[in-house]
Amino acid sequence: MAFRRKRIAILFCGGTTLDERDRPGDTVRAPKDMDRWLAQMGEMEIIASIEPFFVYGGEGAAIGAKQWVQVAGTIGREAKRFDGFFVLHAIDTLAYSAAALSFMLQKLPVPVVMTGSPIVPKEGRRQTVSKEGFGQYSSLGVKANLVNALQVAVSEVAEVCVVFGSRIFRGSQVTMNRPGALNAFDSYDRIVLGKIDFGTKFFSHYVRRGDRALKVSPKFDPNVLQLDVQPGLPSLQPLESAVRSKAHGVFVTAMHITAIPQRTLDALASWHRRGVPVALYAHHFAERPKQLPFLFVELMSPVAALVKFMWARGQTSDPKRLQKLLDQDSAGEHVPPTSPRAV
Amino acid sequence: MKVYFYGPVTNRRDLEDDYDSIRKVLKRADVWLSSNTERQEVDLPAEERERAEALEQPLLETMDAIVVNGTHSDQQAGYLVAFAITTKKPTLFLYQRGTVPDLFRHLTAKAVPKWVRVVAYTDQNLERQVEAFLAGAAGVAVKEVPRIKFTLRITRSIERYLAFRTQNTKLTKADWLRQQIERLMRDDDQWRKFDGGKE
Numbered sequence: 001m002a003f004r005r006k007r008i009a010i011l012f013c014g015g016t017t018l019d020e021r022d023r024p025g026d027t028v029r030a031p032k033d034m035d036r037w038l039a040q041m042g043e044m045e046i047i048a049s050i051e052p053f054f055v056y057g058g059e060g061a062a063i064g065a066k067q068w069v070q071v072a073g074t075i076g077r078e079a080k081r082f083d084g085f086f087v088l089h090a091i092d093t094l095a096y097s098a099a100a101l102s103f104m105l106q107k108l109p110v111p112v113v114m115t116g117s118p119i120v121p122k123e124g125r126r127q128t129v130s131k132e133g134f135g136q137y138s139s140l141g142v143k144a145n146l147v148n149a150l151q152v153a154v155s156e157v158a159e160v161c162v163v164f165g166s167r168i169f170r171g172s173q174v175t176m177n178r179p180g181a182l183n184a185f186d187s188y189d190r191i192v193l194g195k196i197d198f199g200t201k202f203f204s205h206y207v208r209r210g211d212r213a214l215k216v217s218p219k220f221d222p223n224v225l226q227l228d229v230q231p232g233l234p235s236l237q238p239l240e241s242a243v244r245s246k247a248h249g250v251f252v253t254a255m256h257i258t259a260i261p262q263r264t265l266d267a268l269a270s271w272h273r274r275g276v277p278v279a280l281y282a283h284h285f286a287e288r289p290k291q292l293p294f295l296f297v298e299l300m301s302p303v304a305a306l307v308k309f310m311w312a313r314g315q316t317s318d319p320k321r322l323q324k325l326l327d328q329d330s331a332g333e334h335v336p337p338t339s340p341r342a343v
Numbered sequence: 344m345k346v347y348f349y350g351p352v353t354n355r356r357d358l359e360d361d362y363d364s365i366r367k368v369l370k371r372a373d374v375w376l377s378s379n380t381e382r383q384e385v386d387l388p389a390e391e392r393e394r395a396e397a398l399e400q401p402l403l404e405t406m407d408a409i410v411v412n413g414t415h416s417d418q419q420a421g422y423l424v425a426f427a428i429t430t431k432k433p434t435l436f437l438y439q440r441g442t443v444p445d446l447f448r449h450l451t452a453k454a455v456p457k458w459v460r461v462v463a464y465t466d467q468n469l470e471r472q473v474e475a476f477l478a479g480a481a482g483v484a485v486k487e488v489p490r491i492k493f494t495l496r497i498t499r500s501i502e503r504y505l506a507f508r509t510q511n512t513k514l515t516k517a518d519w520l521r522q523q524i525e526r527l528m529r530d531d532d533q534w535r536k537f538d539g540g541k542e
Contacts, residue, residue, distance in 0.1 A: 043425040143429045165399035197402040
């Protein structure tokens, strides 16, 4: 009996370097590089019928809302034509993009699988993954990772996932590991969506393919000031003009609310009352102090929290609606308060 | 030697018989066999599984060779062939003579590298084909697989020595000890005279 190969769109957004020598055809920097790159990975056509789309080929650290919206837009437009999407992405910022796609693409009927090469192209700056895991194969390990990730893109899952090494992560929970770790990624609640052993294996809590209408909400507001409150933080006065002229929101992280000096709370409250929403993030707030006027973001990774705030801010400026969006579990990003979390 | 054998799920009696024949040859050859055709959970030595997990390696990457019966091709069979091509893993792709696996629509003869052997088999030659692959067509030496469990109590200083000798290597302490014993066996003239090549 014939089996039908699935049709998969491959989106190039960095993270494509196949070999440390970075020879012509090893990296996709521009649309003209795609064919040569695909010729090096011809075996992917055994798994699926592939159609390429170019999104971005520059520095990974520069990927942001513009590229997120481009990727989501491509997926939204092409969703009916393909059985899955395979996004190659620079691994430095992949966790942010995975979270962004998770919020923008809801009711996914097919998989969106993300991965990338740990090899830095010639013009790149740093190594993010230990050579011990991938290094024993060098380019073979990188290519094997791509083949494994493509196999996930033809599987029965219908979520935004990140595949790296032997693990499959939910896109809204993936975090980056410390530099030099064997796996570049981990899951915020330490629970993975699935693993790759002799094939793909999913655990019970995943969304399956289904006949659903994809809902694309591609608006983002990237004009968010990020503030990490540490002891001894000086006055926020120098930030006043930035907040007044540019910021559409302020995202604040602190060890505890009680670790934020009163003068800092007062400054943040004045911004919030002037219409610049201030969101406080912590893993979990045992209670949300009523005297503080801010928005609260909790029960998700710091990456997902920041990206979700930017996405929610893109949907609305109304504080009540913002809080409602931040509180709802939009893309499986919520973890229980007692769950172990990646540091 | 560790071999992974894959046969797509089938209700065809003749294919199941072929799977049996392949498994028989692999077990006779004393390779460590992992297969989807026997039971749900695929068997692997605990040490191998732990090492693979520590190195974030999919288990398939730890196999020395792959055998696929692709007469009735499915997605997984295609994945295994693609994986074998990418990782240069010695692979035997078998199909019943007279059939044309679907996989061939997406795989030209030119695209098949030398480490992937594609073989049309008959009832008469199936076992020989698998034996030939194991013996040398894969270019992989057949090694004995440690199967006998042996508990050895050691002193703290021996344990520290083993840790010292295996740190920053890919060897477990048990691997290192086996290597030392195999070396002693090779150099032991009395043993070689006594053993005289018998098992």
